[in-house]
Amino acid sequence: MIDNIGEMSDIMANKVGKTICFFSAKGGVGKTTNLLNLAGILEQLEKRVLIIDFDLYSGAVATFLNRKFDKSIYHLALDIESAAFNDIHDYTVQVDDYIDIICAPKDPRDANKIEASLIPNIIKNASYYYDAVLIDTNHALNDINLTILDSVDQIYFMMTNDPLDVKNMKSLIAIFKSLDINNYKLILNNSRDPFKDYFSLYELKRLVGHNIDYTISVDLYLKEMENLIMKGVIVSLDRKFADVMSDDYHTFLVMATDILKGEVSDE
Ligand SMILES: Nc1ncnc2c1ncn2[C@@H]1O[C@H](COP(=O)(O)OP(=O)(O)O)[C@@H](O)[C@H]1O
Ligand SMILES: [Mg+2]
Known part of the structure; x- marks a missing residue:
């Protein structure tokens, strides 16, 4: 048995997928909702997607997708530490033919037991599949x-047009500049709350000190979003999405294409 995840990665096929993290300066800005929308668009491009729920204390991916699970990221980490890890698919839950998920711990106390030092190898291993x-x-x-x-x-920062969020994002971007981290893009999410529209795009760019790379429009605001979430629906996979929300469809398509750029060929 291969008991070292790094060793296993080294002998895998040479295809390496792209790894992306959604991050924000405050909670509730629409990260989980739109990460799922992006996954839906990648599926339409016939790409295989793994979603890892590292919102360890209040992970919502399994709930949003209405999936039950036994093993979580906690079990994956535990098994790597005890050399019992064999295959990442032992910890994934299938959503459909293209999307799998690794869930956050059921018991938030288990989150405290996950060693940060294991994370780079977990992400690297996942990228081979x-x-x-x-x-x-x-x-x-x-x-x-x-x-x-x-x-x-690649890091995707998500921000709403809200004064507190903008202020926190400005600090976050300043921290990233000081750490010399440049591999991030900024998503302005106007669909989270249609009544929050404090600043113009020009003001936002000036305030946070960074370009707005993608804008999700207010068209994607759906009153029934919570209902759809409860039913496990990925909005971007709806047949009508491209027609009814063509601007946002295009935005997600550009995001997906940007992610896949530089993709290693399948051979
Ligand atoms: N496009 C939208 N339309 C309506 N409500 C939304 C939309 N996007 C997000 N929400 C609401 O905002 C809440 C927070 O979104 P979520 O994706 O969980 O944010 P985060 O992951 O950043 O905490 C969701 O529970 C949902 O009810
Ligand atoms: Mg979330």
């Missing part, structure tokens, strides 16, 4: 999240 590995987080600047941010190819 999937075209894109999308990592959901919470907004804490703790060891776990900093290690994730340091391990992924």
Whole structure:
């Protein structure tokens, strides 16, 4: 048996998927909702996607997708530590033909037992099996999240048009500049709350000190979002999404294409 995850990665096929993390300066900005929308668009491009729920204390991916699970990221970490790890698929839950998830711990106390030092190898290993590995987080600047941010190819910061969020994002971007971390893009989410529209795009850019790379429009605000979530629906997989929300469909398509750029060929 291969008892070392790094060793296992080395002997795998040479195809390596892209690794992306969604992060924000505050909670409730729409990370989980739109990470799932992005996964749906990647599925339409026939890409295999793994979502890892690293929102360890209040992970919502399994709930949003209405999936039951036995093993979580906690069991994966535990098994690596005890050399019982064999295959990442022992810890995944299938959503459909293209999307798998690794869930956050059921018991939040288990989150405290996950060693941050295991994370780079977990992400690397996952990238050998999937075209894109999308990592959901919470907004804490703790060891776990900093290690994730340091391990992924691309970071997507999500921000709403809300004064507190903008202020916190400005600090976060200043911290990243000081740490010389440049592999991030900024998503302005206007769909989270249609009544929050405090600043113009020009003011936002000036305030946070960074370009807004993608904007999710107010069209994607859905009153029934919570109902859809309860039913496990990925909105971007709806047949009508491209027509009814064409701007946002296009935005997610550009995001997905940007992620896949530089993709290693399948051979
Ligand atoms: N497009 C949307 N339309 C309506 N409500 C939304 C939308 N996006 C997010 N929400 C609401 O905002 C809440 C927080 O979104 P979520 O994706 O969980 O944010 P985060 O992951 O950043 O904490 C969700 O429970 C959902 O009810
Ligand atoms: Mg979330």
